Amino acid sequence: MKINKNIVLTSFAVGLLSLAGAANAGLVLDTGSITMGVQDNGGLGFSGVGIALTGGPGDAIMPGCLCEGWGAASDGVGSYTYGNSSSGFASSNFTTTGPADAVSTVVLNSGLTIVHTYSSAAGGSLFGVNVSIFNTSGADVADVRYARTLDWDVGPGHFGDDFTTIYGGTASGPGGNVLHTSFNPFAAPNPMSLRGSYGGVAANTNGTNVTGDLGAYFILGFGNLLAGESVSFDTYIGAAFSTSSLLSAFGSVGIEAYSYTYDDDGDATYGWGFANVGLPPAIDPDPTGIPAPASIALFSLGLAGLGFRLGRKNKQKV
Template sequence: MKIQKTTLLSCLAAGLLSITGVAHAGLVLDTGAITMGVKDNGGLGFAGVGINLTGGPGDAIMPGCLCEGWGAASNGVGSYTYGDTGTYGFASSTFTSTGPANAVSTVVLSSGLTVVHTYSSAAGGSLFGVNVSIFNTSGSAVTDVRYARTLDWDVGPGHFADDFTTIYGGTTSGPGGNVLHTSFNPFAVPNPMSFRGSYGGVAANSNGVNVPGDLGAYFVLGFGDLLAGESVSFDTYIGAAFTTSSLLSAFGSVGIEAYSYTYDNDGAATYGWGFANVGLPPAIDPDPTDVPAPASIALFTLGLAGLGLKIRRKKSV
């Protein structure tokens, strides 16, 4: 998000953040290739839409439980939103749209953090780019700042038993960089202070390739301490394509460093999400001719393309 952070922080602290656009309780964003329903608090599943590939086998989130959400934490205390169960530790949420695929969700947490998700089209419309900026507006230093995202994949037509899920945590051995924890278990609130155990026959913090079953992904990122007025920023991407290789090519084009993707054995689409700028090297070669098949040993060695994140901190003046 190319904004002078000192200016943005002063606006946030005063509660005066103003973005040209139309305010909504949420919106179904549309890149032309995919649609995604976003609530004002940044959770998915608005107006009956989670994420959908145009011409694809159906929504990849809505058929089962809406076990999806995000959270942020500091000083050992987490705040989060999770599906239709509501929020914890959210003081206020605003959502402003500036175009069919462009929107900004601003959430003020009772802990004193302010989290801004900025949505836009990426990779030719096959992905939504989501810049995440976490601001310390508490007025004092905070410790152990974290961000978590969880998502239960339910890709059609089988939705559950026929789904195959992959997680790559940023290195061939598991989490690395700012990725603290990964799990195939999406069925708990995304409190960043909570880690999860083994699930689907895969140990926590382990990469897995094409693991069958009703699974999802849980990632926890860590950024250390922030002084008053400091901020951290990284990028997430979520999208879909008609082939796994096409989705991974899109991941490579935006520099994803850690990720998860799922496809249905009988379907014709792959859905995925990942992180960039999280202190790791890109996980996938951006040249689509160099992207191996998802089940290949080469892809596993590369680490199943990843969630990347780049930290940018500045102290307010």
């Protein structure tokens, strides 16, 4: 697991972070190839945009219900945003520094601070999202978790014609920091809540090209954090005009666990993946099969801009 050290993050420092760039309630980010609507709390779906490929068949998240969001937990208590509502959030702030660059900072009632830092990746075919979880509670916390859920609704059929894949990090299912996976996106992403069989696929089981109105649910676990410690990892979301192109982009950034989906009558594939979660890269970035190193994980521009040093090393108390 990747744990940051040498961090002095007080409430004052969090306040400074929120001042970087122009504050917004949300924004539609644009890499030039894909657009993504982000709320100030880091949930997707803003101004009618979830995730869309320029020139593609439409949005992959907005049709049907906005069943998308994330959650974080410690000491057995989860907080989350799902659709247009949230639970356990004390404050949210969203700043931007460019068309594809933004920082969402959320302080939970539990005292955790969650920072999502967005930027363009893989030549604009992906959004890179660095996720940093800071223990700003002033006390040690146990069983820190992060969850992400999303309902894939890809056009033109949206529901019955969609094919969805989940890979949890190993051939048999979840591994590394991935604790739990499910094809069921239809519940709030409380990281303490597990989900059962859905779409004919058991929880914690990989599935390839499973048909139906499905999505993906991932829970990541990072163990205990002492007061002042943090954990950081990377997620990527994007789209391409073929599954092979999307998977190639995933390979280029070192994706370790993922979900992707497409409509059999459409011409685009959409996906979400995780990197730096304690697993080897799941996709060879070199189509010749010659091993190639995974790309360096996206660094948090929001924190870097303020001079924070986030060394990815073993857990250590500040």
